[in-house]
Amino acid sequence: MKLLRYGPAGQEKPGLLDSSGTIRDLSGVVPDLAGVALSAAGLAQIAALDPASLPAVTGTPRIGPPVAGMKNFVCIGLNYADHAAETGAAIPKEPIVFLKSLGALCGPNDDVMIPKDSVKTDWEVELAIIIGSLAKCVPEDTAMEHVAGYAICNDVSEREWQIERGGTWDKGKGCDTFGPLGPWLVTKDEIADPQDLSMTLDVDDARMQDGSSRTMIFGVRHLVSYVSHFITLHPGDVISTGTPPGVGLGQKPPVFLKAGQTMKVAIQGLGEQVQRTVPYA
DSSP states (O other): OEEEEESSTTOOEEEEEOTTSOEEEOTTTOSSSSGGGGSHHHHHHHHTSOGGGSOBOOSOOOBOOSOOOOOOEEEEESOBHHHHHHHTOOOOSSOEEEEOOGGGEEOTTSOEEOOTTOSOEEOOEEEEEEEOSOBSSOOGGGGGGGEEEEEEEEOOEEHIIIIISSSOGGGGTOSTTOEEBOSOEEEGGGOSOTTSOEEEEEETTEEEEEEEGGGBSSOHHHHHHHHHTTSOBOTTOEEEOOOOSOOGGGSSSOOOOOTTOEEEEEETTTEEEEEEEEOOO
16 A cells, blocks of 8 residues: 655645555544554555545645654664765664654655755655554564555755764754655555665756665664664654665765755655755745
8 A cells, every 4th residue: 555644734634545646535544644553453454445435635735744653763874885885984783873853854745945054965865664563672583563664765964964063963864854755655565575676866857876775784674673672663653774875975076955956756666756955944
């Protein structure tokens, strides 16, 4: 299934994308895509519905983040061997874990704001794992039982603040609009192998990233288990799993975003995001 949330920011309703691409309203079935609705039982209840029995949503509403109630927006750094190489970093021996501010979360096609005084705002296409049930110190062999599905995340980053401003990466990762997520939560049964997905990102129609989740250092199963030993994961939480090569920082010379540009972000089977960059407001 492809599940989504649509409507104005802060007023989103749950929906389902049917086979014709029509949004179907789920608000009469579940209050939101959060909590028990994301559990195996909750997803099974939604899957058993006839989409044609649900009200069709007319027009072209805004698409919001595909889950609500997120407590932890977890990110993994330097998790692609070819991305680590382009930045000159050593291959991590364990996953590099950091948190992105929940204030960064936004819809997949919302504008991305270039922060005040930013000079090195960058892009990162990433595979996001969406947690469906409570995960605390889970073993790797049962980790996938806690996964509801996957989505696209653009882990927008301000590199000067991340690297050069004396502190944790969070400074450059948590700015408003720096976490576009969606358009859909694609349930895990639709993705045969999350470690074999093509991933692309274009800036103004120029292909900047063209990679694959095959080059991920630490895979989905390992990451869910690993993170759960440090942070209790709740339904609706996200683990954004790192980016392949082609980020602005890795260009020679480096290239960064400015207001008035367009990013197109895509992952095989998970849809596409389109964001416009706008000046600080």
